[in-house]
Structures are given as structure tokens and as C-alpha cells.
Amino acid sequence: MALQDPKYSVPTTVSPEAQAFLANPIDMSGIGGPSPQTDEEWYALIDGVNSQFLPIVEAMIDSAPVTIEKREIAGVTVRIITPENFPQDRQDKVLINLHGGGYAIMGGELSIMEGISIAASGGFKIICIDYRMPPKHPHPAAIDDGIAVYKAVLEHHKASDIGIFGASAGGGLTAAVALAARDQSLPMPAAVVLNTPWSDLTKNGDSYFTNAGVDPVLTSYDGGLRGMARIYAGDEDLKHPLLSPVYADFSKGFPPAMLVTGTRDLLLSCTVRLHRALRSAGIEADLHVFEAMWHGFNAMPEGRQADAEAVQFFEKHLGL
Amino acid sequence: MALQDPKYSVPTTVSPEAQAFLANPIDMSGIGGPSPQTDEEWYALIDGVNSQFLPIVEAMIDSAPVTIEKREIAGVTVRIITPENFPQDRQDKVLINLHGGGYAIMGGELSIMEGISIAASGGFKIICIDYRMPPKHPHPAAIDDGIAVYKAVLEHHKASDIGIFGASAGGGLTAAVALAARDQSLPMPAAVVLNTPWSDLTKNGDSYFTNAGVDPVLTSYDGGLRGMARIYAGDEDLKHPLLSPVYADFSKGFPPAMLVTGTRDLLLSCTVRLHRALRSAGIEADLHVFEAMWHGFNAMPEGRQADAEAVQFFEKHLGL
Numbered sequence: 001m002a003l004q005d006p007k008y009s010v011p012t013t014v015s016p017e018a019q020a021f022l023a024n025p026i027d028m029s030g031i032g033g034p035s036p037q038t039d040e041e042w043y044a045l046i047d048g049v050n051s052q053f054l055p056i057v058e059a060m061i062d063s064a065p066v067t068i069e070k071r072e073i074a075g076v077t078v079r080i081i082t083p084e085n086f087p088q089d090r091q092d093k094v095l096i097n098l099h100g101g102g103y104a105i106m107g108g109e110l111s112i113m114e115g116i117s118i119a120a121s122g123g124f125k126i127i128c129i130d131y132r133m134p135p136k137h138p139h140p141a142a143i144d145d146g147i148a149v150y151k152a153v154l155e156h157h158k159a160s161d162i163g164i165f166g167a168s169a170g171g172g173l174t175a176a177v178a179l180a181a182r183d184q185s186l187p188m189p190a191a192v193v194l195n196t197p198w199s200d201l202t203k204n205g206d207s208y209f210t211n212a213g214v215d216p217v218l219t220s221y222d223g224g225l226r227g228m229a230r231i232y233a234g235d236e237d238l239k240h241p242l243l244s245p246v247y248a249d250f251s252k253g254f255p256p257a258m259l260v261t262g263t264r265d266l267l268l269s270c271t272v273r274l275h276r277a278l279r280s281a282g283i284e285a286d287l288h289v290f291e292a293m294w295h296g297f298n299a300m301p302e303g304r305q306a307d308a309e310a311v312q313f314f315e316k317h318l319g320l
Numbered sequence: 321m322a323l324q325d326p327k328y329s330v331p332t333t334v335s336p337e338a339q340a341f342l343a344n345p346i347d348m349s350g351i352g353g354p355s356p357q358t359d360e361e362w363y364a365l366i367d368g369v370n371s372q373f374l375p376i377v378e379a380m381i382d383s384a385p386v387t388i389e390k391r392e393i394a395g396v397t398v399r400i401i402t403p404e405n406f407p408q409d410r411q412d413k414v415l416i417n418l419h420g421g422g423y424a425i426m427g428g429e430l431s432i433m434e435g436i437s438i439a440a441s442g443g444f445k446i447i448c449i450d451y452r453m454p455p456k457h458p459h460p461a462a463i464d465d466g467i468a469v470y471k472a473v474l475e476h477h478k479a480s481d482i483g484i485f486g487a488s489a490g491g492g493l494t495a496a497v498a499l500a501a502r503d504q505s506l507p508m509p510a511a512v513v514l515n516t517p518w519s520d521l522t523k524n525g526d527s528y529f530t531n532a533g534v535d536p537v538l539t540s541y542d543g544g545l546r547g548m549a550r551i552y553a554g555d556e557d558l559k560h561p562l563l564s565p566v567y568a569d570f571s572k573g574f575p576p577a578m579l580v581t582g583t584r585d586l587l588l589s590c591t592v593r594l595h596r597a598l599r600s601a602g603i604e605a606d607l608h609v610f611e612a613m614w615h616g617f618n619a620m621p622e623g624r625q626a627d628a629e630a631v632q633f634f635e636k637h638l639g640l
Contacts (some may be wrong), residue, residue: 011526013593206331206583206612210534263526263588272583272609273333279608279629287607288599289592292526309599 035227100168171197205269262293355547420488491517525589582613
């Protein structure tokens with residue numbers, strides 16, 4: 001696997017925390033490395049990566065001013081995050097989160113990672129969907145779970161009070177769930193936020209090449225990503241628009257969207273191509289690209305800025 | 321000098337014209353090459369590069385449905401581009417253009433290149449400022465010329481009917497003129513469009529490194545860019561906010577801004593850092609990043625899309 005190329009020195013144009021990270025990136029070699037061949041090997045990889053993140057999530061849960069309730073909605077496991085100080089004007093609003101992790105990792109207890117910071121910083125109630133994943137549950141299980149929860153939420157909320165967001169695979173899945181909802185003639189959510197969305201499961205997109213070894217976290221498509229695309233897609237074509245939303249026809253409608261990426265992100269092209277596809281179809285779509293940031297920089301101060309943009313975007317579109 | 325690294329193959333995710341260009345980029349080695357040492361060497365470089373572009377501009381003039389009038393405004397040479405079919409609703413609006421070219425090249429007849437396509441596609445009248453440039457006229461001559469024309473235009477137009485736009489050095493200069501106007505307590509223009517703005521004349525910004533040899537046109541900071549920064553700045557610190565607007569304090573006000581770049585742009589970081597600086601100050605700022613595009617991709621179909629975004633942005637902010 002291609003680790004970060006040492007020729008790219010640490011830029012001074014990012015936060016001190018990001019400089020420290022870029023000087024000494026965390027080892028995500030489990031994701032970037034060679035692809036497992038059997039279900040057992042997959043679950044060993046998944047458990048290994050998840051166990052790296054568990055203490056981080058537990059610390060987040062301990063420190064965030066939120067309550068978390070695990071339950072089922074429409075047969076799907078969710079965790080509902082409610083801010084301790086829940087602003088009156090947001091109590092009829094709800095955000096749905098679809099977590100990242102290559103459609104394979106970051107499930108279970110880890111699925112609240114992205115939701116927790118938006119709940120805490122934005123004062124929103126978040127429903128984090130612990131959607132089914134491969135190898136046991138390939139496409140379309142994740143989309144089916146997303147749609148099932150969305151339909152259940154629509155029974156108690158106006159669509160104009162609902163937002164959906166997700167990062168990485170969760171960003172691609174957020175787009176897919178919105179497209180599937182549209183195709184089922186469900187009302188569109190008020191807005192979606194797609195953070196470094198994995199919008200193209202095939203190795204098309206310039207940054208899969210130009211940012212290979214430049215992104216310190218997601219160092220290459222080959223190996224982990226290619227393998228996760230394969231086990232997620234099952235028998236479906238990787239270019240199916242519900243798997244790779246960059247190929248969808250957005251002229252038939254899509255919610256206002258905000259997209260986030262960084263200049264070092266291996267999924268920079270996934271993000272900007274999806275932004276252009278939306279804009280070319282006349283969809284309102286805001287893009288934020290962060291200096292020298294990589295795939296999933298949520299833990300950095302720059303991540304707080306991205307969260308603030310997301311909160312502001314949801315406030316605008318959910319009538320706050 | 322670092323030419324385009326052959327390891328970056330041509331992406332399939334751009335227009336056929338862009339694929340052809342990336343497979344066989346134009347020779348801009350005069351800009352990327354070693355920096356001239358004397359004024360005579362500078363003018364030889366400038367004349368050489370300009371003569372490459374002259375036939376392109378002459379062909380644009382021949383084919384575009386516009387008229388062009390050369391005149392002086394407040395002692396500054398300008399060329400006024402008027403659409404042949406000048407829509408009634410735009411006749412009280414005007415856009416000011418500050419051309420690109422590293423503050424050294426693309427002056428004179430070439431200064432209409434960016435204006436002509438916005439005039440033709442958007443139906444706007446464009447005043448293209450042929451501002452004074454180094455080595456003879458270093459900073460602050462260009463800003464002084466920009467302000468002189470802006471003040472003269474304000475005598476016959478409401479600020480809310482005026483937009484300013486520019487690319488590369490012209491993007492940095494557009495930001496600088498808006499900042500200088502603000503500091504002189506002039507009313508702000510309704511909107512600015514900053515296309516791949518050279519917002520940091522110092523070699524700070526991650527893409528000066530990560531996109532060196534990836535951008536097929538502006539292949540490196542060292543040599544041409546470094547030399548042009550030096551002759552433009554004269555005795556001033558390169559980090560002066562009117563030279564490198566990324567260091568400006570935007571919390572004191574700035575017009576709504578649209579920024580354009582590409583994922584291969586050597587000035588990708590210049591663009592996204594400026595976007596973040598604006599957003600962090602609460603300024604309305606839209607960002608558009610084009611897949612695999614380089615510094616100044618105006619001639620490509622992707623450039624037409626960027627123009628269309630610029631026209632739409634000006635229409636919105638000039639009350640159309």
C-alpha cells in the first residue's frame with residue numbers, strides 16, 4: 001500500500017492540531033491495506049478498525065452534553081441523540097445521520113460519532129441509523145434501512161423539518177436514500193449534508209490518483225476501498241446511481257445539498273464531481289473545501305468549522 | 321522546472337477537450353521557468369508569452385457578438401465590451417474586469433480575454449482595466465488604477481449595479497481593490513467573482529507543493545511566480561493584505577464573493593483558503609471546484625460552466 005509520501009511536508013496553513021496529525025498520521029493501514037478474501041477475514045478487519053475507534057467514541061459520549069437512547073424504528077436499530085439543552089425552536093426538527101466507514105466498519109456503538117458533534121454544537125435531535133452492512137447484508141440493505149427509518153420519521157414530522165447527513169460511505173448513502181425517496185415519490189427532506197461523500201465506487205475521479213499518498217488517512221483506492229465497494233455492491237453494477245450517486249440524474253429533483261471535502265482528500269474528486277452534477281441539474285448546492293484536509297478530518301478544529309457550516313445550512317433550510 | 325509529472329494519467333471524468341489538453345498541455349515554460357533578472361529580460365518574457373496568446377484573442381474578438389471600445393477612464397486605459405444584443409434589464413449594470421497574468425503579462429489587447437466571454441454569454445457590459453504593471457509600475461499602481469476606475473464608474477452607477485471579477489493575479493487584484501475601496505469608505509460593489517485568485521504571493525499553501533507538477537499549466541511556484549511576486553510587490557512585504565488578500569481582515573466587510581478553482585490548480589489552496597477566510601468572517605461566499613481542472617481552464621467546456629455560475633451569481637446580486 002502507498003503510505004503518505006514523505007515529500008509532502010506539513011503545511012503551516014492549517015491548525016496546530018492538523019499540523020501535528022499530518023506529521024504523525026494515525027495508522028489506518030487496516031483500511032488501506034490488502035482486501036480480505038473471506039467473510040471471516042472481513043469481520044477480523046472490521047473488528048480491528050472498530051476497536052481503534054471505540055475509546056474515542058466512549059470519550060465523546062462521556063463529555064458531550066447529550067443523551068443517547070438505543071431503540072428500533074421500523075425494525076432498524078437506531079440511536080437517538082438529544083441535546084441536554086434542547087432549544088425550543090428545534091424540538092419539531094430532526095436530523096437523520098448515516099454513518100461512514102466504507103459500508104463495512106463504524107457500525108454499532110460507533111455509529112453515533114458524527115451525530116454527537118452536530119447534536120452538541122447545533123442543538124439538533126439526531127437519529128443515527130445503525131444500518132445493516134456487508135459482508136452479511138450487501139446492497140440494497142443499507143438503503144432499505146435508511147428509507148424505512150425516513151418513512152417512519154415522516155409519520156411524525158413534516159419533510160421540511162427533516163435533514164439527512166453523512167460522511168464518506170454515509171455521504172454516498174445519504175445521497176442514495178434521497179434519490180430512492182424521490183424515486184418512491186416520498187417528499188424530499190429539507191436539506192442534506194454530504195461530507196467527503198463516496199459518490200463513485202469505481203476508480204474514476206482524478207483525486208483517486210493525484211491524492212494517493214497525499215491523503216494521510218485514506219491513502220489509496222486499491223485494497224480496502226476496492227474490496228469494500230465489491231462486498232457492498234453484491235451483484236449490482238458499481239456505477240448504479242444508488243451505489244455511485246455521481247451517475248444519478250439529479251434533474252428529476254434532489255434536496256438542497258451542502259458538500260464538504262479537503263484539498264488532500266482522496267475523495268476530493270468524488271465530492272466536487274457530485275457538486276458539479278448537482279449544480280448542472282440546477283440544484284442548490286454549497287461546497288466547502290478545507291486547506292490540506294484529508295478524508296474525514298472531523299476531529300480537527302477545521303472539523304468544527306465544517307460542523308458550523310452544516311448547522312448553519314440546516315438552520316437555513318429547516319426554517320430556523 | 322517541474323513539468324507535468326507523467327504519472328498522472330488523463331482522467332476520463334473531464335470533457336473530451338480537457339482530456340486532449342491534459343494529454344498534451346500548451347507550453348507555458350516561459351512562466352514556469354527561471355525568473356528573469358533584468359527589466360529587459362522581463363519584457364522579453366512578457367512579450368514572448370503575450371505573443372502566444374494574441375492570435376487566440378484576435379479569434380475571440382472576431383467571433384464574439386460584442387463591440388469593443390478602447391478609451392481612458394480617470395487616466396487609466398480601459399476597453400469597454402458591449403454585447404451586440406444588450407438586454408434592456410442590464411443596461412444600467414456594469415462589470416469591471418481585472419485581467420490575470422501574474423501582474424506582468426496579458427496586458428494591452430490581451431486584457432479583454434476574460435471579459436469577452438462573460439459579455440457574450442451573460443449580456444453584461446464589461447469595463448476591462450488595462451492596469452499598469454511591473455517591472456515599470458509595481459504595487460500599488462495596479463490597485464490605484466482599479467480604484468480610480470471604480471470611483472469613476474460610481475459616478476454613473478449605483479454600487480449595487482456594479483460587479484468586479486478577475487482571474488489569477490486579477491482575482492487577487494479584485495479582492496485587493498474591494499478591500500482598498502472598503503478602507504477608503506467607498507460603497508462596496510454588489511458582488512465579486514474570484515477565479516483561481518492568487519491570494520497568497522508567498523509560497524504558503526499546501527497546493528503549491530501537492531499540485532506542483534500536477535497542474536499542467538502553472539507547474540511550480542519557483543521561478544516565474546516567485547519572480548513575478550517580487551517585481552509586483554516592489555518594496556512591500558508579500559504578506560501585506562493588499563498583496564496577499566488571504567491575510568486580510570474580512571470581518572470589516574467584503575462583498576458577496578464567488579470563487580472558482582480546479583482540483584489540479586496550483587492555486588487550489590489560494591482559492592479555498594480565501595474562501596474559508598471569507599466564510600469565517602461571515603461573508604457570503606460560494607465555491608466551485610472543477611474536477612481535474614488546472615490554473616485558468618477558461619477555454620475548456622468546464623470554463624463555460626464556470627462562466628455560467630459567474631453570470632448567475634452576478635444576476636442574483638445585481639438584482640436581475
